[in-house]
Amino acid sequence: xxxxxxxxxxxxxxxxxxxxxxxxxxxxxxxxxxxxxxxxxxxxxxxxxxxxxxxxxxxxxxxxxxxxxxxxxxxxxxxxxxxxxxxxxxxxxxxxxxxxxxxxx
Numbered sequence: 001x002x003x004x005x006x007x008x009x010x011x012x013x014x015x016x017x018x019x020x021x022x023x024x025x026x027x028x029x030x031x032x033x034x035x036x037x038x039x040x041x042x043x044x045x046x047x048x049x050x051x052x053x054x055x056x057x058x059x060x061x062x063x064x065x066x067x068x069x070x071x072x073x074x075x076x077x078x079x080x081x082x083x084x085x086x087x088x089x090x091x092x093x094x095x096x097x098x099x100x101x102x103x104x105x
Contacts, residue, residue, distance in 0.1 A: 018063050021056050028052060076100040 011019075032045045076097040083091055097103075 014063050014066060018059060021052075021059055025049075025052055025056055072101065 028045070028049050032042055032049055035042045035045055076093075079096060079100065080088070080091070080093055
């Protein structure tokens with residue numbers, strides 16, 4: 001029997017956008033280098049590349065902030081799964097979740 005390949009997880013939309021942003025930046029830098037090599041005017045390219053780098057910084061910051069927020073929710077659940085069996089009976093799940101997420105009453 002032929003072994004089945006494991007399915008790759010689909011990339012989320014924000015990750016696809018981040019990859020596309022970096023790809024466009026690489027193409028813009030390549031065009032800038034080509035224009036510089038052929039002695040063309042690159043002043044407009046330099047402005048556009050600078051603006052694209054600023055936009056890329058904002059989108060990267062958003063992506064990492066979003067990933068941090070998603071992982072923060074997953075962390076208490078993983079901590080509860082990793083507890084030894086005798087500790088699971090004594091532990092209060094609400095208290096663990098509140099302490100990891102930093103929720104104050």
